[in-house]
Amino acid sequence: MKSASQIDIIVPTKNSESTLEDCLESLIAQTVPVNIIIVDGHSEDGTVEIAGKHGAIILFEPRNMSSPINNYLSLAKNVGLKRSKAEIVGFLDSDVVVPNDWAEKMSRYLGHRVGAVTSGCTQNHDRLLPLAFSIVQQIGSSSHRRQFRKLTEITSAQAYNAMYLRKALDDAGRFDETLQGCEDWELNYRLRKKGWKILGVPECPVYHKPRTCLKEFAKEIFGYGWSRSHLLRKKRIFTLLHALPTLALLGFSLSFFLHFELYLIAVYLFTTTMLSIVLLGDELNFKTLFMTIIAFAIFHLSWAIGYLKGLMK
Numbered sequence: 001m002k003s004a005s006q007i008d009i010i011v012p013t014k015n016s017e018s019t020l021e022d023c024l025e026s027l028i029a030q031t032v033p034v035n036i037i038i039v040d041g042h043s044e045d046g047t048v049e050i051a052g053k054h055g056a057i058i059l060f061e062p063r064n065m066s067s068p069i070n071n072y073l074s075l076a077k078n079v080g081l082k083r084s085k086a087e088i089v090g091f092l093d094s095d096v097v098v099p100n101d102w103a104e105k106m107s108r109y110l111g112h113r114v115g116a117v118t119s120g121c122t123q124n125h126d127r128l129l130p131l132a133f134s135i136v137q138q139i140g141s142s143s144h145r146r147q148f149r150k151l152t153e154i155t156s157a158q159a160y161n162a163m164y165l166r167k168a169l170d171d172a173g174r175f176d177e178t179l180q181g182c183e184d185w186e187l188n189y190r191l192r193k194k195g196w197k198i199l200g201v202p203e204c205p206v207y208h209k210p211r212t213c214l215k216e217f218a219k220e221i222f223g224y225g226w227s228r229s230h231l232l233r234k235k236r237i238f239t240l241l242h243a244l245p246t247l248a249l250l251g252f253s254l255s256f257f258l259h260f261e262l263y264l265i266a267v268y269l270f271t272t273t274m275l276s277i278v279l280l281g282d283e284l285n286f287k288t289l290f291m292t293i294i295a296f297a298i299f300h301l302s303w304a305i306g307y308l309k310g311l312m313k
Contacts, residue, residue: 006086006087019209021050026102027103028055036057089163091159101203103163114199115191116162122206182230185231246307248268
């Protein structure tokens with residue numbers, strides 16, 4: 001395992017003044033020195049001023065490089081990588097707060113064919129909706145909004161909280177700038193094809209600002225579904241798991257013509273209820289169970305519609 005001599009942390013921003021200060025203060029407090037590189041999407045609020053006040057290096061995305069669904073985060077991250085010279089490079093979202101030993105502990109795992117690492121994120125148990133959203137988003141993901149109970153080899157380190165060995169990035173190639181979403185998953189896919197491992201570690205989980213209303217959650221999941229179908233169209237990378245919500249929606253629509261929709265609804269409710277009970281564990285009560293079942297329905301519908309829209313573009 002590797003000890004960090006120099007670490008660059010790249011944080012893409014766009015109108016992030018409400019969350020950025022907490023993120024930067026947590027990076028300044030690290031137990032090992034880190035260089036903070038902000039790549040801004042031409043914010044119209046106080047984002048750039050906050051970054052400057054905290055001593056960050058400030059770069060800007062090229063103009064007119066945004067999509068109605070997702071920003072070109074891949075391009076922003078590559079702008080940061082071109083400026084970065086460190087042996088180890090981390091990526092954070094601007095609404096993430098890290099513990100003060102995050103950089104030190106994460107970097108120790110890099111090396112010996114370990115090219116990337118993530119520490120997952122803590123759960124918000126104080127509010128009902130964020131807990132339900134977080135539980136649902138863990139289904140089908142090896143790292144999204146989850147904590148690791150032990151050192152675990154995973155398929156992708158999502159870039160809201162990830163650290164890479166530069167040698168591994170150079171080997172796999174950098175973020176694909178033709179992608180609008182899923183850029184971190186696709187990079188990690190190439191990384192693993194080159195023989196590098198990706199680890200989820202139990203130490204130093206981060207705090208990632210949760211979605212707090214149904215509309216925010218639905219919009220986020222719609223974007224994920226759209227991004228997956230965009231990845232299929234651009235790279236011909238198909239995963240059955242990520243197509244399942246759309247296939248289920250099409251099957252459910254067909255069931256109305258064949259008159260067995262009530263049967264499918266009953267099966268869906270039973271399946272999501274059993275999953276919710278298992279995933280909630282000690283958090284299980286009537287309110288959390290009910291809201292988690294609702295979150296499952298919103299997740300599946302939003303993902304399926306986003307996926308379909310991406311395919312039809």
